[in-house]
Amino acid sequence: MSFENFATYREIKSQAEAWSQALEMTKQVSQPKPPDYDQVLFTGCGSTYYLSIAAAALYQELTGCVARAVPAGELLLNSKTVLSNGKTLLVAISRSGTTTETVKAVEKFKSEKHGDVVVISNHEEVLSSFADANIVIVKGQEVSVAQTRSFASMYVAASVFCARMAGRGDLIEAMHELPEVGDRIMDNYESLAKELGENLDFDRFYFLGSGIRYGLACEANLKMKEMTLTHSEPFHFLEFRHGPMSMVNGKAVVVGLLSDANRVYEEKVLTEMKALGATVTRLGESATDVEFESKIPESVRGVLYLPVLQLMAFYRSVAKDLNPDKPNHLTAVVRLDL
Numbered sequence: 001m002s003f004e005n006f007a008t009y010r011e012i013k014s015q016a017e018a019w020s021q022a023l024e025m026t027k028q029v030s031q032p033k034p035p036d037y038d039q040v041l042f043t044g045c046g047s048t049y050y051l052s053i054a055a056a057a058l059y060q061e062l063t064g065c066v067a068r069a070v071p072a073g074e075l076l077l078n079s080k081t082v083l084s085n086g087k088t089l090l091v092a093i094s095r096s097g098t099t100t101e102t103v104k105a106v107e108k109f110k111s112e113k114h115g116d117v118v119v120i121s122n123h124e125e126v127l128s129s130f131a132d133a134n135i136v137i138v139k140g141q142e143v144s145v146a147q148t149r150s151f152a153s154m155y156v157a158a159s160v161f162c163a164r165m166a167g168r169g170d171l172i173e174a175m176h177e178l179p180e181v182g183d184r185i186m187d188n189y190e191s192l193a194k195e196l197g198e199n200l201d202f203d204r205f206y207f208l209g210s211g212i213r214y215g216l217a218c219e220a221n222l223k224m225k226e227m228t229l230t231h232s233e234p235f236h237f238l239e240f241r242h243g244p245m246s247m248v249n250g251k252a253v254v255v256g257l258l259s260d261a262n263r264v265y266e267e268k269v270l271t272e273m274k275a276l277g278a279t280v281t282r283l284g285e286s287a288t289d290v291e292f293e294s295k296i297p298e299s300v301r302g303v304l305y306l307p308v309l310q311l312m313a314f315y316r317s318v319a320k321d322l323n324p325d326k327p328n329h330l331t332a333v334v335r336l337d338l
């Protein structure tokens with residue numbers, strides 16, 4: 001069978017060109033000014049909520065300003081738990097630009113005059129009509145339901161947005177290496193992704209990521225669920241010891257999205273899980289099972305964790321005779337009568 005028959009495979013393998021477009025589009029868009037806002041909120045649904053978690057952590061790390069992520073459904077129905085009386089910058093992220101909760105939440109945010117809106121999407125749709133700054137990466141568009149190329153393109157855009165808000169032109173310059181490194185990683189490690197993905201002795205996956213990587217661990221986890229119907233969960237590294245590690249056995253895979261800064265603490269968790277029988281896979285800049293060797297600053301190379309984990313979920317889906325292009329019960333966009 002040719003894996004190229006699957007849209008998901010083609011979209012994962014071609015994503016680096018969408019990263020390039022994200023970089024160029026986001027550099028050009030007019031930016032809000034950080035001092036104008038008391039807080040920055042990132043919002044989306046499903047994958048784009050996990051992207052919001054990753055982006056909010058990066059925004060606060062780079063700018064020192066308070067930033068939070070909230071599911072669009074929560075911003076719509078429980079806005080008093082996230083909105084303050086001050087002026088808010090809302091970054092609304094959506095592949096389709098038509099997800100009902102996200103559109104309704106942004107519409108309400110604007111009508112109640114809470115602040116300004118930045119939209120990051122792959123389609124110029126109704127969500128973009130509310131944008132004060134609109135970033136649309138059309139090369140991230142995809143036909144499959146589970147987000148892969150789209151997510152990565154919007155994440156690169158969000159990373160550029162955060163770096164620009166922090167005045168870090170140096171980081172944006174370094175990001176130009178990402179597409180080439182991404183393609184090299186896929187060439188070098190697709191076989192590892194296939195080997196792990198096709199091993200159906202594994203029945204549970206845990207994705208560990210801390211700081212700016214936790215949202216990415218959540219997204220990798222969602223790919224595993226959506227494409228393969230496998231029990232999987234994301235955790236912050238040190239959190240995994242506080243109960244969830246009771247699930248570790250010889251059928252478990254523990255995937256570590258390793259940082260440079262806290263590597264010693266993160267490695268210790270993985271070593272302990274290996275001793276409990278887990279198969280451990282490390283992704284990171286160097287001396288890992290998946291080595292980036294990117295020389296790109298840690299804060300803006302997060303997208304590099306994604307392709308191998310997307311491919312691993314893809315190969316497991318096919319090995320289980322599932323169709324990764326059509327995940328169980330799911331549609332590409334959730335439309336509600338709210």
Ligand code: F1P
Nearest residue numbers: 045046047048094095096099332
């Ligand atoms: C949001 C979303 C996806 C999910 C699935 C259904 O879509 O929930 O995150 O993976 O594809 O739609 P969008 O608002 O990003 O278009």
